Amino acid sequence: MMHPRLSTFTLAVLCSLASALWAFPFGPVLELDVTPRTTVPVSGLLGCNRFQGLAVNYSTLLLEDGAGMLYVGAREAVYALNLFNISVTRNNTSMDWAASADQKRQCLTKGRDNQTECYNYIRFLDRYNETHLYTCGTHAFRPRCAYIDAERFSFVRFEEGREKCPYDPAKGYTGFIVDGEMYSASQYEFRSSPDIRRNFPFPNLRTEEAPTRWLQEADFVGSALLRESINSSIGDDDKLYFFFTERNTEQSPYSSQTRVSRVARVCKGDIGGQRTLQRKWTSFLKARLVCSIPEYELQFNILRSVFIQEGPTVHDSTFWGVFGLEWKNVKASAVCQYSLKDVQAVFDGPYMELQDSKWREYSGKVPDLRPGSCITDQHRAQLINTSRDLPDSVLMFARRHPLMAKQIQPIGGRPLLFKKSVDYTRIAVLKVSAVDGRSYRMLFMGTDDGWLHKAVEIGDRVHIIEELQLFEGSQRINNMVISRKQGSVYVSAASGVVQVPLSACARYTSCYDCVFARDPLCGWDGRQCVEISSYPDKSNITQDVQMGNRGCDDMTADGLVSHRTRSVMAGDDVLLQCELHSNLAAPRWTLNGEQLQGYGTEAGYRTGTDGLLIIGAQSRQSGHYRCYAVENGVWVPVRSYMVRVQPVVAASPRLPSDPTALPESFFTTTSMLPVTPTSVPTEQPLHSPPAALPSGPEFQTNRHMEAMYISLVAVLGGLCLVLTVVLLYVSFCAHSDQAGRKYSQHGLSLPAVTERKRSSHLELKTISSHCNGRADMRGRAASTDGVFLQIVPGEGHASPSSEPPPAPPLPMPPPLPSTDFTNGLSATLPSVLRKMNGNSYVLLGQGDSEMTSPLYHSFTEELNRILEKRKHTQFDVEPDESSV
Ligand SMILES: *[C@@H]1O[C@H](CO)[C@@H](O)[C@H](O)[C@H]1NC(C)=O
């Protein structure tokens, strides 16, 4: 152990270095994180239709655009919904398919949980032929499959499902039927090894288990057929791709990861070998999918969902993968994009070989007829017409070399999108054309807590247009399909299915709002934000997906800016409310046309997410205040206030010297924040913003400082390598080093509470309250009527309403959310703090448990985490009287 005094010194050094650094937007990791522009809670959804039958666990979705049907598999039920409006039901919409009581008893005797596992979970649902569907369910741990007459929507025949469907409802599974052939991949039984199968027609095929096991505890998430035979110059075959995460058997000195994401491929025409690889795939190959942020050694190795989009030709196909981190205590997601050409190149490259129980690149001779390839013209020229004709040498090689040596890198070498504090579970992509004549890809991602993120790929970046809360109660998004024809996304979760319109442009109330959104489907027609698809002539539509700031020239025409008056006594604190609708907007204030400089207590001002607080108002602070939402470099007026500060006259509590002040509430006591809740409701538009304003927010950083900081980090790195143990105490240090530090780095400052240590969901929120003793729960002392500032944990949706908040009707403080504050990772809402200042406040989660997380095996990562942590502990500053 270190000498206590030495460690104290070290702590001091580390703390000061860390505090010098924390302000710097340190890592590209932080910068990569994308903040959704707007946050829409369930209550704010527009035009959604819901379906909720008697069943739960809606998971399987089969979209049939032509027939206008959406087939849904749930627990013990199958539904046939109307694609146009899934809420419309008929009497033959649903079909029950429960496991028998006897079957459930047997399931229980197998040691299974009769509350969760001993039901029939529908796992497979696909079109079988023109008239029938095929479906499989876990059937209380005894899988069954069935044919469904689609016309009458009724079961016609049941059969054994053991080889086609997993027993376990939670096991990764993928499959499809094409040309009357069923393919599936899963770890079907508890003890069996995972398998990719052709289930029918005969001969069915499977993967090899010995001497080389081709799949290791694979968890399948998706599959696709790509018709590579079409117009193939080499007479190639169609190929099936399977996506999964499996146990990492490649021991790499640089990787501590136990799991690895992969894509495997087989040929559709494969019928297995004659003697070697009999009834096994002869064309099986797999390769690693990489999705990492190299400079951070941050590897997203758990594949959660894929989406394949075919290009103009099949070889131009692209696919997207949603990845997570291996460590369960850290929420983070990355979206990586891959091109099929890169995948093909890796499958055409060198193989790996197991030598002395280690996988190494194989550099020896490869048979002429390339093992793992489909039957091509080259084979046919040698009279090899099927995989059964393949020579044993080729098959022996294929059997031992299922793994490719090269890894599949994402397009651009890094994730397209990185998102902290969020676990994406599904992704779907849609290509749309915008007014500018380009086409854009829109990404729809579902989260593990019931949200849908809608994003657009602009160049090599992703802009998240909005996040929509589709389901309450942290339900995981199970599945998602898009119908372009219906203009809808269909999303399933435990409690039901929801049909979400691709766009809800009406939610944007001004030209700027419409243009800032950068939604390729929305445009401003001069009066309102409209779905551009409903306008055949787009010449009049204002839209700017590329930059998100051009086209709306008249600042005052849209959005009536409310004007209000405040009269207060000198020495009082005044809150001027200004709620910003967009998470990407930064609030800026002007006084008499001049931008307010310095928001610290010294200057007598503080800004928060929802307003400006004038602390201990003085007469020089009287004047005309304007609040602007600054987004994409445009200053949009939001609110305007006329503030009159009355000098305090000792004798008389009421001093009607200024007749205009008479209708205002007027407080004699200056001890507690008497902000007048009543105001003159005159609505008058603002004029254009002050001329001499700086063009951008000052928190944009000097890039050239980066090198300096990096060297600083290197120095700090050396220091900390010696003192790694001490790092464990830095959190303590960060806490004790708080007093007096103002959260004003980005033009923001916060009042504070003491108890909310490490709570990651804090928001400066204005509430109105007559404290009846309960408003004090967070340790605030406040006892007069009026408006208080409080940090409210776990509540943070931007209010879409720009109306002035009504006077407090009833003096009840908002109920305390039951969030577990000791664990910053149990996010009730996606990173609420981002509301503070766009991208500047994002959370990776800062529970203490992370301290030991192997995620931070690299020092840079460790440091970054400390800096992150520090950022959040800034909220834990001592209570500051002046903030009340
Ligand atoms: C089914 O839904 C319930 C909630 O309704 C959930 O607790 C459970 O985990 C779900 N089971 C599966 C296998 O998804």
Ligand SMILES: *[C@@H]1O[C@H](CO)[C@@H](O)[C@H](O)[C@H]1NC(C)=O
């Ligand atoms: C869908 O159907 C439901 C129930 O009939 C109805 O309330 C809802 O308005 C419909 N939605 C649309 C967009 O037509």
Ligand SMILES: *[C@@H]1O[C@H](CO)[C@@H](O)[C@H](O)[C@H]1NC(C)=O
């Ligand atoms: C409901 O079902 C009955 C028979 O089960 C059928 O005769 C009737 O036409 C159906 N009604 C509708 C509206 O589909």
Ligand SMILES: *[C@@H]1O[C@H](CO)[C@@H](O)[C@H](O)[C@H]1NC(C)=O
């Ligand atoms: C589960 O089994 C227990 C007995 O082990 C029984 O009491 C309970 O009712 C069963 N629950 C269900 C939902 O079948």
Ligand SMILES: *[C@@H]1O[C@H](CO)[C@@H](O)[C@H](O)[C@H]1NC(C)=O
């Ligand atoms: C579709 O498959 C079902 C079940 O095997 C069969 O009864 C039916 O005749 C088939 N329909 C066609 C059009 O082939």
Ligand SMILES: *[C@@H]1O[C@H](CO)[C@@H](O)[C@H](O)[C@H]1NC(C)=O
């Ligand atoms: C349901 O019944 C209606 C009328 O009874 C019929 O038109 C329809 O084809 C049936 N099947 C489905 C899946 O809607």
Ligand SMILES: *[C@@H]1O[C@H](CO)[C@@H](O)[C@H](O)[C@H]1NC(C)=O
């Ligand atoms: C195949 O090639 C022909 C002629 O070059 C072309 O017309 C056709 O569209 C191609 N098919 C596909 C699916 O690319």
Ligand SMILES: *[C@@H]1O[C@H](CO)[C@@H](O)[C@H](O)[C@H]1NC(C)=O
């Ligand atoms: C392969 O097909 C060709 C013609 O399609 C035939 O002449 C030849 O005998 C076949 N070879 C084998 C091994 O079946």
Ligand SMILES: *[C@@H]1O[C@H](CO)[C@@H](O)[C@H](O)[C@H]1NC(C)=O
């Ligand atoms: C375009 O806008 C102008 C003026 O706002 C209007 O007169 C004209 O009708 C619009 N054209 C279309 C096609 O909407």
